[in-house]
Amino acid sequence: MSFSYPKTSCLKYILASSTLLLGCQPGGETPSNPPNILFAISDDQSYPHTSAYGADFVDTPAFDRIAENGILFNNAFAAAPQCSPSRAAILTGRNIWQLEEAGTHGSMFPSKFPVFTDVLEQNGYFIGYTGKPWAPGNWRDSGWERNPAGPEFNMHFFDDVPYSGLSDRDYASNFKTFLNERPKGEPFFFWFGAHEPHRRYEYGSGVLEGKDPDALDVPPFLADRDIVRNDVLDYAVEIEWFDAQLGKMLAYLESIGELDNTVVVVTSDNGMPFPYAKANLQELGTHVPLAISGPGVMHGGRIVDDLTSLIDMAPTFLDLAGANHFDGITGRSLLPVFKSDQQGFVDLKREYVLTGRERHTHARPDNVGYPSRALRTQEFLYVKNFKPDRWPAGNPPPEVRLPLPERNYKEIVHGYEDIDDSPTKELMIKEKEQWPELFRIGFEKRPEAQLYDISSDPWTINDLSGDPDYAGKLAEMDRQLMKLLEQQKDPRVLGKGDIFESYPRFGLMRLFPGFSERGSYNPAFMDTEAFDQVFIERSSIDTDY
Numbered sequence: 162m163s164f165s166y167p168k169t170s171c172l173k174y175i176l177a178s179s180t181l182l183l184g185c186q187p188g189g190e191t192p193s194n195p196p197n198i199l200f201a202i203s204d205d206q207s208y209p210h211t212s213a214y215g216a217d218f219v220d221t222p223a224f225d226r227i228a229e230n231g232i233l234f235n236n237a238f239a240a241a242p243q244c245s246p247s248r249a250a251i252l253t254g255r256n257i258w259q260l261e262e263a264g265t266h267g268s269m270f271p272s273k274f275p276v277f278t279d280v281l282e283q284n285g286y287f288i289g290y291t292g293k294p295w296a297p298g299n300w301r302d303s304g305w306e307r308n309p310a311g312p313e314f315n316m317h318f319f320d321d322v323p324y325s326g327l328s329d330r331d332y333a334s335n336f337k338t339f340l341n342e343r344p345k346g347e348p349f350f351f352w353f354g355a356h357e358p359h360r361r362y363e364y365g366s367g368v369l370e371g372k373d374p375d376a377l378d379v380p381p382f383l384a385d386r387d388i389v390r391n392d393v394l395d396y397a398v399e400i401e402w403f404d405a406q407l408g409k410m411l412a413y414l415e416s417i418g419e420l421d422n423t424v425v426v427v428t429s430d431n432g433m434p435f436p437y438a439k440a441n442l443q444e445l446g447t448h449v450p451l452a453i454s455g456p457g458v459m460h461g462g463r464i465v466d467d468l469t470s471l472i473d474m475a476p477t478f479l480d481l482a483g484a485n486h487f488d489g490i491t492g493r494s495l496l497p498v499f500k501s502d503q504q505g506f507v508d509l510k511r512e513y514v515l516t517g518r519e520r521h522t523h524a525r526p527d528n529v530g531y532p533s534r535a536l537r538t539q540e541f542l543y544v545k546n547f548k549p550d551r552w553p554a555g556n557p558p559p560e561v562r563l564p565l566p567e568r569n570y571k572e573i574v575h576g577y578e579d580i581d582d583s584p585t586k587e588l589m590i591k592e593k594e595q596w597p598e599l600f601r602i603g604f605e606k607r608p609e610a611q612l613y614d615i616s617s618d619p620w621t622i623n624d625l626s627g628d629p630d631y632a633g634k635l636a637e638m639d640r641q642l643m644k645l646l647e648q649q650k651d652p653r654v655l656g657k658g659d660i661f662e663s664y665p666r667f668g669l670m671r672l673f674p675g676f677s678e679r680g681s682y683n684p685a686f687m688d689t690e691a692f693d694q695v696f697i698e699r700s701s702i703d704t705d706y
Contacts, residue, residue: 195482200351204356210396212224219401228462230454244430249264249309255472264519266521288312299680310352358399360434368394383589423456431447433445440518440579441518447537470516519664524554543612573671
């Protein structure tokens with residue numbers, strides 16, 4: 162199996178041999194009537210883990226079908242390597258440092274920020290979602306009357322699912338109910354947010370599905386052990402479940418004659434839930450799959466290398482609907498790429514993408530995060546770690562376990578809590594002496610600046626920040642990143658970054674020293690000029706958009 166970047170010939174072979182060449186026509190000019198939009202987003206799936214990209218341990222015919230009839234994007238990135246900030250960025254078209262609490266995982270979503278779903282609804286679209294919308298976090302206390310993704314359609318469930326890790330939500334039946342409730346003649350926007358391949362997985366499900374652990378090339382940032390091989394194959398089973406539900410939706414759209422008037426977007430919110438992937442700004446944490454097809458997406462079967470951020474979805478959807486952009490959008494519409502007949506590099510102005518992270522889970526004393534920002538170009542990835550004295554994956558476990566005072570707290574078992582618990586994580590901690598370099602890059606502290614050469618190191622394993630030959634490139638990218646962050650008024654570069662540490666977390670807390678009050682602002686960071694200024698600005702903003 163190859164994890165290398167896909168080549169055109171590989172995709173052409175897959176497309177030529179596909180047995181699902183139904184509907185989803187390549188498209189032409191954007192129709193006079195606004196198209197329907199089906200937005201399918203998996204939960205924790207890295208690029209290049211679809212069969213269209215050449216990963217042979219996973220089979221994704223629905224994704225491949227969209228790629229064949231539309232555009233396969235080689236360089237698509239989530240704005241953050243965590244669920245809720247990534248989803249907030251998609252909905253608003255903004256980067257996470259422009260979103261206050263919504264830029265932090267599992268916090269709040271201030272209702273002052275416009276979202277494209279509301280604007281589509283105001284422009285005549287029937288909207289809804291099934292599965293996972295904007296989450297996790299607290300939208301109810303933020304001023305919203307409903308989830309920012311739209312009205313919920315989660316009424317249908319399976320009586321049984323093949324494996325215990327899979328959600329029992331019948332996504333496709335919920336989609337049918339949504340379509341049956343749609344007023345006649347209205348275009349729709351539907352958010353299909355799968356819970357897969359988020360952990361936990363049923364161990365051994367990959368083998369039960371006929372996958373061969375011995376045939377798997379383990380990603381080189383993970384330990385090559387049978388446990389890890391099985392864990393990766395179990396992850397693949399959940400990707401295939403997501404893809405199968407999407408396939409049902411496409412088949413139903415085709416059966417009612419709506420597929421050819423539906424733009425279908427398939428992607429993920431962040432990378433795979435393994436060490437050195439999810440919750441990291443390195444490549445496998447933010448680099449995600451993306452395929453788009455439908456009316457207005459011309460010259461199907463193209464492979465595009467343009468650097469694309471998921472914050473580009475909001476302006477793209479608004480343009481498809483013929484709706485005006487609201488203020489504050491940082492992303493750029495993909496319509497010029499849709500209308501091109503070019504492959505490879507289409508829009509030469511797409512020279513970089515920005516990504517960032519703040520707190521992920523309660524993984525450190527005082528509930529503080531690991532603030533980082535990254536600049537990704539075609540050639541290099543530059544990561545800026547603002548608090549290099551902190552553990553990037555969360556603190557190691559305490560020497561003495563404390564009793565849990567109440568059910569709202571979780572016990573610290575393995576430590577490094579910003580890495581999802583898994584057989585892979587447990588093994589790599591247990592065998593860290595056997596994998597010292599892998600443990601170092603995935604678990605241990607990092608320098609303030611990190612630099613990776615993507616062309617020779619697509620897994621971002623070899624940090625070049627200490628190599629004198631790259632000192633000029635390191636300084637150049639640091640200047641560019643800091644200039645862009647300053648232009649976008651990132652509190653981290655304006656001397657007001659502590660405000661991110663104040664934001665509440667609504668998930669379970671752990672027994673770390675210091676502040677650990679669930680759902681509350683941290684008072685140690687509240688009495689700051691930054692905090693006061695944000696709330697002055699918030700109270701004066703006109704939210705009538």
